[in-house]
Amino acid sequence: MRFLASVRTLCAQGLLAGAAGLLAAQGAWAQEPIRVGAFLSVTGPAAFLGDPELKTLELYVERLNAEGGVLGRKLQLVAYDDAGDAEKARTFAKRLLEQDKVDLIVGGSTTGTTMAVVPMVEQAGVPFVSLAGAVGIVEPAKKWVFKTPHTDRMACEKIFVDLQSRKISKVALISGSGGFDKSMRGECLKVAPKYGIEFVADETYGATDTDMTAQLTKIKSSGAQAVLNAGFGQGPAIVTRNYRQVGLTLPLYQSHGVASKEYIKLSGPAADGVRLPAAALLVADQLPAGDAQKPVVVGYGKAFADKYKADVSTFGGHAYDGLMLAVNAVKAAGSTDKAKVRDALEATKGYVGTGGVVNMSASDHMGLDLSAFRMLEVRNGNWALVN
Numbered sequence: 217m218r219f220l221a222s223v224r225t226l227c228a229q230g231l232l233a234g235a236a237g238l239l240a241a242q243g244a245w246a247q248e249p250i251r252v253g254a255f256l257s258v259t260g261p262a263a264f265l266g267d268p269e270l271k272t273l274e275l276y277v278e279r280l281n282a283e284g285g286v287l288g289r290k291l292q293l294v295a296y297d298d299a300g301d302a303e304k305a306r307t308f309a310k311r312l313l314e315q316d317k318v319d320l321i322v323g324g325s326t327t328g329t330t331m332a333v334v335p336m337v338e339q340a341g342v343p344f345v346s347l348a349g350a351v352g353i354v355e356p357a358k359k360w361v362f363k364t365p366h367t368d369r370m371a372c373e374k375i376f377v378d379l380q381s382r383k384i385s386k387v388a389l390i391s392g393s394g395g396f397d398k399s400m401r402g403e404c405l406k407v408a409p410k411y412g413i414e415f416v417a418d419e420t421y422g423a424t425d426t427d428m429t430a431q432l433t434k435i436k437s438s439g440a441q442a443v444l445n446a447g448f449g450q451g452p453a454i455v456t457r458n459y460r461q462v463g464l465t466l467p468l469y470q471s472h473g474v475a476s477k478e479y480i481k482l483s484g485p486a487a488d489g490v491r492l493p494a495a496a497l498l499v500a501d502q503l504p505a506g507d508a509q510k511p512v513v514v515g516y517g518k519a520f521a522d523k524y525k526a527d528v529s530t531f532g533g534h535a536y537d538g539l540m541l542a543v544n545a546v547k548a549a550g551s552t553d554k555a556k557v558r559d560a561l562e563a564t565k566g567y568v569g570t571g572g573v574v575n576m577s578a579s580d581h582m583g584l585d586l587s588a589f590r591m592l593e594v595r596n597g598n599w600a601l602v603n
């Protein structure tokens with residue numbers, strides 16, 4: 217009897233302890249959620265960026281909440297689709313800041329939408345992690361603005377290093393008219409002399425152009441040894457198809473702005489042989505076992521594919537890094553105090569993400585160096601590591 221009584225007492229104590237723990241957990245869960253704002257180009261011409269970004273944020277907010285949230289608080293994602301329109305981005309950013317009262321923002325699929333919002337977040341004093349590519353987003357460094365993708369300048373430099381290895385110095389440049397395209401064109405022209413690269417042609421195309429054969433025909437007679445297309449969206453796929461149609465056989469380079477399977481699908485067989493700098497995520501299975509990024513990119517790739525039955529893209533990876541950097545900063549700050557979170561973001565060191573190893577500082581709000589880029593080539597409709 218004494219044994220049974222003891223068992224009952226222990227069971228009662230266990231139930232009380234469990235109830236107390238449950239009440240404590242419920243109390244923590246009842247706190248205000250950590251509001252993560254996002255404005256993304258989920259539809260429109262930049263949907264290939266925004267769609268995987270939104271899916272990634274939704275996937276990992278759900279996962280983090282299932283694991284207990286952050287600092288015992290639930291994450292709440294408040295996301296809007298700006299369709300790639302800068303004016304819509306401004307409207308949604310204003311709503312996120314003034315009505316939704318978000319604690320931080322992870323978003324801005326394009327350079328244009330990001331730059332439209334920068335003055336607002338700077339004035340509001342809210343940490344903002346952009347998912348866009350232009351170097352001007354973080355140079356010069358802005359107090360509240362950070363970014364995850366490699367910059368357009370880095371893309372130029374990675375391509376130029378590869379051109380040097382192929383003993384190529386005369387290059388034709390073709391670029392689109394968007395914010396990223398113009399920025400990358402300018403950065404390539406700026407850093408080319410450092411690598412002994414001479415541009416022998418400089419052609420452009422419009423956002424709605426569906427045929428670039430005229431520009432490529434000029435390039436064909438320019439004396440170029442290779443061609444570099446600074447752009448993103450459908451334009452580079454049209455350039456790639458037209459490139460083969462006019463009989464060009466020179467090496468063709470694209471930017472990391474087309475680092476998704478969608479580019480290969482849109483370009484078809486014409487993409488074979490095209491090279492571009494991109495994140496390790498696209499070749500996760502080809503990385504050596506000791507690569508620090510391999511566990512991260514393999515894990516993200518599997519989680520995304522399992523959830524959405526779709527190919528990963530570097531753009532979804534940028535959103536993963538943006539969210540994780542923000543979450544880590546909240547944890548390091550021990551609160552959602554915006555100034556403390558901002559300081560923690562700036563102090564990020566050794567974060568291993570899909571884009572590389574991030575080491576930020578007061579003057580560097582991206583924290584990636586050239587080693588974060590891998591040079592890839594399209595082979596038989598898939599990505600392959602060049603080296």
